[in-house]
Amino acid sequence: MQTLKILLVSNNYLPYSGGVVSALQLLLDELKKMGHDVRLITLDFGVPTIDQENVVRIPSLFTFSYKKNRMAVPRQAKRFLSEYIKKFNPDVVHVHHPFLLGPIVVECAKRLHIPIVFTYHTQYEQYAHYVPLLPAHLVKKYINNAVYQFCQSVDAIIAPTATIKNQLKKKRIKTPIKVIATPIASFFFDQKNQRKENSEKFSLLCVSRFVPEKNLFFLLDVLKMLGQNKFTLTLVGYGSLYDELREYAFHKLKLSPDILFFVEKPSKEKLIIQYHKADLFLFASTTETQGMVLAEAMASGLPVVAVNAPGSRDIIENGVNGFLVETRDEMKKSIECIATNKELQSILKNNALTTAQKYRAKLGIEQLIKLYQGTIENELHPHPE
Template sequence: MERLRVAVFSDSAFPILNGVSVSVDALVREMRNRGHSVHLYSPRFPGHQDSDPNTYRFRSVVLPFWPGYPLAIPPYYRQLQKFRRREYDVIHTHTPFILGMVGLRWAESEEIPIVGTYHTLYDRYAHYIKFSPRRYMRYRIAKHTSFYFNRVDRVITPTEASLRWLRRHSVETATDVIPTASPRPPILERAENRYALNIPPEARVLLYVGRLAEEKNLETLLDAAALAFKVDPALRLHLVGDGPHREALVSRVRRLGIGDRVRFVGFVSREEVDRHYATADLFFFASISETQGLAVQEAMLHGLPAVAVAGGGVNESIEDGVDGYLVHNDPRELASAALQVLHDDASHARMSEAASRNARAYGIPEMAERVEKTYRMAIEARMGREQRVSLR
């Protein structure tokens, strides 16, 4: 097959650590492994030096209501000059916002096919925009998202749940459901890493990995942990990640009187995240704003059963009763399901094996192969339209 030259645009890229940046990094690496030339366009991150010469950074600012997430700012013409020299075959955007709009504008001006990935239920993040009513902002974000994905040549989205959102909001562009795959984790020795992380051998660790943010429904998670702690004195809850909701969550932990058994680990490196997965006993998740729930998949790659609140794309990551449990958004149900798994060794072992097996059934090579097919369909569709126009 002909080698492709691909321009990837994303508002989130390493060293930012979230589902989008992990997905972008995995895809870029695997597409290069397949022989394609891939260039990443992303905002400059303060103090970060890229080791990849094919990463282009835009000037950026960090706003007080969105700390840790620099936003690209104009002028963009210097990067446009570099962009034009590359003569790309296809553009792939991972955001409908600032750099997604830049990618769309350049695709239109340079007549390059464009694919857009719909990663996130963006309207669920309207509370970060403080100067406007939340309901109005949810409406405006949904309208913009619909506008954007109706302008690209083809759409990728990770789950049937996110596809339903697009169709419900009148996105008519041809769409491919391609789940995001996670990198295979290193093999880590549990006892050794537990000792290094100061986790007692007898402790049972409930693990959450992700942003500490309002949309993650972490109050329900903490309330469930408090109920489970009353039943099992060996239980601990570790929250790996950071975010704007941390202070409110710390206050809630204090009010619940569970501070001795909850650890706010904070933001850690990718390697450290794997160590926390390797030392936990159960993945504990309450977010209902996920299009897929990549952290659930990562946990399962480490053999962790998951207990999660049902909703959105998480439903497609967990096979209820096989590799975990899906429950209603109720702390009592969440706590009961966690205790059910942890207090039955045979059930825990069976679910652990199923989690690892199911998560490994679909990997990054399979994901990249399907994305490449989407690129080629977008290119062929654009060529077909151009030929029809020329024949008129």
């Protein structure tokens, strides 16, 4: 097997958590295991982190917090990236964001005739509300134009789902697009036989950032509708809405702390425990490109009930490994249907485990390497127009 020199570039990494960070950690580990020389360039957020030796951080001009997230403004990013790429001389550059570091890296790589792959992780226009002061419609217009230009500038695009590929095609992006599901870590599969102890209450779980686009108030409303005698809900994650969610749940909805639990930023080991204590996974986000937590839940043997939206539609087969719903009442009824039917629970669980096999690291990494090699070959021997 040909070994490759691979440069990953991302605006987000530890101390952040979430889908992109999990994907990067897995790529670093799995590509290194296969013998490839893989590096990650990211930002320095000004907080202590224990990085792997192949993680490189661009020095920051300054850092700050915004909505409980660490932000960094890199110092002389263009010079740093240009010098690093020239010295490392990678076979391929894999960019994970179309803003900030992304355009700089594209410019540097193109100058050295290094092919560029871009993973479209996020529906960026759905996050316009994070930009302060400016009207959302103007921000969305700018984002759509910037993302389009960036997609046109790279050599290959990875879409995590067929839905995202179709959305990109509708935007008339000409760059080749390959669907490769973002793989999940093997420990979600390895632990699947560790099940919860018997409990009188049916345990519901959601793993998510506590931010507006994740639609978590929807789940709190559903829990209220279910009543307080037969169900519990655990929300695992972190984010700017933590206090508001607790206020809404315990003061407005009058939910009992005996049935609703918040777990902030658990370790990997504690996250696995949460998955395997649960009976059913819930998801209400409407802005996902893929919903990696749904694959993690299914690998842990959990069926999923989710709001019918992109990302969820690509993994959930209605009535097979879970249910897609439109309203709070539909989610309530689906939960009750599953909770009262042991045979249905077993069928959904087994099908969820089968679905999760598509997200094993070995399959995703093999597809990724094949794409890298094809992109490199096209750069060395371009097809005539």
